[in-house]
Amino acid sequence: MKLKFSIFLIFLLFAGISGTLAQTKTLVVKAASPVTPIQPTMWGLFFEDINFAADGGIYAELVKNRSFEFYKPLMGWKKTGEEYVGQFQIINSQNENNPRFLRLESLQGKELGLVNEGFRGMGVKAGENYLFSVFARQSEGISALKVELLDTEGKVIGQTEVKNFSGEWNKYETKFTCSANNSTANLRVTLSGKGVLEIDMVSLFPENTFKNRKNGLRADMVQKLADLKPGFLRFPGGCIVEGHELETRYQWKKTVGNVEDRQMIVNRWNTEFAHRNAPDYFQSYGLGFYEYFLLSEDIGAEPLPILNCGMACQFNSCELVPLDALDPYIQDVLDLIEFANGTTTTKWGKLRAEMGHPEPFNMKMVGVGNEQWGTQYVDRLKIFLKVLNEKHPEIIFVGGSGPSPDGKDFDYLWPEMRQLGVKLVDEHYYRSPDWFLQNAARYDSYDRKGPKVFAGEYAAHDKEEKDAESRNTWKSALAEAAFMTGLERNADVVHLASYAPLFGNVNAWQWRPDLIWFDNEHVVATPNYYVQKIFSTNAGTDVVSALVDGKPLTGQDSLYSSAIIDSKTSELVVKMVNVGKKPASLNLSVEGRKVLAGEIRLQVLTNEDLTAYNHIGKPEIVSPVERKIKISGKKILFELDAYSVTVARIPLKK
Numbered sequence: 001m002k003l004k005f006s007i008f009l010i011f012l013l014f015a016g017i018s019g020t021l022a023q024t025k026t027l028v029v030k031a032a033s034p035v036t037p038i039q040p041t042m043w044g045l046f047f048e049d050i051n052f053a054a055d056g057g058i059y060a061e062l063v064k065n066r067s068f069e070f071y072k073p074l075m076g077w078k079k080t081g082e083e084y085v086g087q088f089q090i091i092n093s094q095n096e097n098n099p100r101f102l103r104l105e106s107l108q109g110k111e112l113g114l115v116n117e118g119f120r121g122m123g124v125k126a127g128e129n130y131l132f133s134v135f136a137r138q139s140e141g142i143s144a145l146k147v148e149l150l151d152t153e154g155k156v157i158g159q160t161e162v163k164n165f166s167g168e169w170n171k172y173e174t175k176f177t178c179s180a181n182n183s184t185a186n187l188r189v190t191l192s193g194k195g196v197l198e199i200d201m202v203s204l205f206p207e208n209t210f211k212n213r214k215n216g217l218r219a220d221m222v223q224k225l226a227d228l229k230p231g232f233l234r235f236p237g238g239c240i241v242e243g244h245e246l247e248t249r250y251q252w253k254k255t256v257g258n259v260e261d262r263q264m265i266v267n268r269w270n271t272e273f274a275h276r277n278a279p280d281y282f283q284s285y286g287l288g289f290y291e292y293f294l295l296s297e298d299i300g301a302e303p304l305p306i307l308n309c310g311m312a313c314q315f316n317s318c319e320l321v322p323l324d325a326l327d328p329y330i331q332d333v334l335d336l337i338e339f340a341n342g343t344t345t346t347k348w349g350k351l352r353a354e355m356g357h358p359e360p361f362n363m364k365m366v367g368v369g370n371e372q373w374g375t376q377y378v379d380r381l382k383i384f385l386k387v388l389n390e391k392h393p394e395i396i397f398v399g400g401s402g403p404s405p406d407g408k409d410f411d412y413l414w415p416e417m418r419q420l421g422v423k424l425v426d427e428h429y430y431r432s433p434d435w436f437l438q439n440a441a442r443y444d445s446y447d448r449k450g451p452k453v454f455a456g457e458y459a460a461h462d463k464e465e466k467d468a469e470s471r472n473t474w475k476s477a478l479a480e481a482a483f484m485t486g487l488e489r490n491a492d493v494v495h496l497a498s499y500a501p502l503f504g505n506v507n508a509w510q511w512r513p514d515l516i517w518f519d520n521e522h523v524v525a526t527p528n529y530y531v532q533k534i535f536s537t538n539a540g541t542d543v544v545s546a547l548v549d550g551k552p553l554t555g556q557d558s559l560y561s562s563a564i565i566d567s568k569t570s571e572l573v574v575k576m577v578n579v580g581k582k583p584a585s586l587n588l589s590v591e592g593r594k595v596l597a598g599e600i601r602l603q604v605l606t607n608e609d610l611t612a613y614n615h616i617g618k619p620e621i622v623s624p625v626e627r628k629i630k631i632s633g634k635k636i637l638f639e640l641d642a643y644s645v646t647v648a649r650i651p652l653k654k
């Protein structure tokens with residue numbers, strides 16, 4: 001009886017195992033035969049000043065309209081004190097770059113002041129130091145300028161004073177400590193004493209910026225970028241490069257040098273969408289090209305600036321520079337190369353040194369044109385490239401393929417780029433999650449000769465709900481992960497990729513989804529951010545073949561996969577994405593290299609609700625968890641959760 005029962009058990013066990021084996025696919029990885037190296041630039045960042053990403057976002061300045069240059073000169077400011085005791089006059093000095101300043105006249109010696117509302121308030125913290133600065137000139141005796149930080153209720157939570165003004169314009173700086181946390185603080189500056197004081201560039205920064213830089217960036221926001229270990233930073237966009245019309249295009253030369261001399265202009269996203277109007281959206285250029293290069297360096301990313309090619313946005317004015325008048329635009333590229341890489345004896349290299357960076361930034365890539373299309377783009381790019389390639393064969397000039405990943409314009413542009421000998425072609429795709437799933441094999445059949453791909457702007461666009469962050473669903477992130485296995489598998493063709501846009505201010509956005517949401521106090525990583533992070537922090541050095549039944553996993557049984565070797569750590573890194581609503585098993589068979597027995601670390605992103613998203617109230621609804629599994633041989637069984645992304649780092653014998 002006992003014997004019969006044991007045989008029955010063995011039978012059941014065998015039936016069970018063979019049942020599992022029959023269903024479970026085996027991913028065969030050829031770990032000893034790298035297929036192609038992965039570019040160190042592979043996973044990067046796209047930064048555009050959209051959604052208040054720069055002023056009111058990463059740029060740590062807390063004062064809005066600090067130099068009174070908005071169309072309405074006192075936008076963001078409220079007068080305090082009674083008007084009859086004094087006057088507020090906006091003076092236009094006719095200085096081209098920073099024409100306006102404010103003249104405060106306190107006639108009776110009573111307090112007269114102004115309150116700045118910040119960018120939907122100011123985010124301040126107890127115990128932190130704040131740096132106040134102002135350009136000022138006194139024309140009649142004034143005793144002091146009182147500076148106060150007010151909380152939401154108007155209570156003073158920090159204060160200082162500036163005095164001893166002279167009859168010449170000077171910059172005055174002072175520091176104070178804030179006594180309370182507040183995310184909607186205001187800044188009040190008040191004249192005390194009788195007389196006249198003119199002020200400009202009224203500024204307040206936290207002392208604690210990323211790397212404690214002056215004129216610096218919000219530490220919490222930059223940290224999120226640094227954590228991604230990005231391969232490159234594309235800046236300054238996006239459509240902002242093009243401008244609504246040529247007049248409002250991005251001109252890098254106006255964004256370097258002394259901050260107070262940078263000419264502020266309207267942000268093109270100010271009026272772009274009628275339903276998301278942002279009348280107070282301008283570009284102070286406090287975050288300009290020097291700061292972008294510095295940011296790239298600080299986070300270990302290759303700088304990738306994109307410059308205007310003599311065309312304004314084709315969705316807007318479509319203004320064109322005549323073909324025989326492109327020289328100043330081409331000169332802008334040449335001068336930028338000098339600014340970034342030139343010696344300190346050159347005009348632009350000298351300016352870089354004066355700004356604090358004598359060493360070159362070692363820029364290797366420059367984009368010419370953003371989302372352009374048609375013959376008008378090709379005709380212009382041709383003229384640019386003739387000069388640029390001849391003068392700077394060491395630089396990779398990036399061309400574009402228009403706003404869509406397919407269709408008439410795309411089909412026209414790719415062969416043209418090939419013909420022009422462009423080395424990298426920028427592709428953009430804002431598409432549904434389904435499109436991303438269906439396109440996981442997009443690059444498997446791309447021509448291996450000629451230009452490489454820069455997937456410069458992409459995001460899966462899911463349904464929107466009320467919350468700003470609601471479009472960054474787990475469904476969209478999962479679809480991107482599936483698609484990204486295809487980017488990685490084709491790393492011989494795809495050299496760079498970046499999700500877009502990067503930042504969205506929950507209280508002032510124009511475009512969504514975005515990779516990172518923020519307000520004055522919080523920074524929220526979306527599920528899409530965590531997908532990017534899983535790929536970029538497990539980037540590896542070489543792609544290896546990973547096949548099921550001789551084919552890559554591109555959706556069979558809802559599974560997607562790619563595998564790479566990290567030769568620096570001697571690990572095999574396998575990414576597995578299950579977009580199905582049921583858990584799935586996947587066998588891994590490692591060929592050619594010995595797997596070290598022991599425990600392996602898994603990073604898993606999963607949620608059973610595809611509509612889940614992270615938000616300021618609950619920022620970690622979808623966030624990675626670590627798991628460990630024991631392995632003893634070269635066959636490993638993975639149990640993948642429903643709707644999950646799993647990365648396994650498997651140690652190999654050296």
Ligand code: AHR
Binds near residue numbers: 048237238240371
């Ligand atoms: O990322 C938002 C916008 O999308 C970019 O400015 C533009 O290049 C694209 O159309």
